[in-house]
Amino acid sequence: MEEEPVIRVSFGESEFEATPDNTTLFRFVGKLALYNHVFMLTDPEESTGAYLFNQHPYYAEFEEYMITNKYPLHDNLRDVAQCDLDAFENMVKENLKDIEDYPPEDWS
Helix, strand or coil: CCCCCCEEEEECCEEEEECCCCEEEEEECHHHHHHCEEEEEEECCCCEEEEEECCCCCHHHHHHHHHHCCCCEEEEECCCCHHHHHHHHHHHHHHHHCCCCCCCHHHC
């Protein structure tokens, strides 16, 4: 019997095992590729999860591993779900907090 593929992901103090049963790759066409992401269903009872957008340094490794190991894939999507747009916006806001002196003084 072949072992199920697993990606181990750390979320602070806890570790999550991303398997084909709880993790899906979403890829969009054209300009919408900005929203390409991995979604990990971390709590099936609450229908909550975590996103890994393609701007993350490890996204390419995740994508390659997931494709090679036949994880679920939604490819060439032409519409982005509102929940994905909201998650992307939250990710950008969180990343902006890490930038010192933002926005730059000369922008105003």
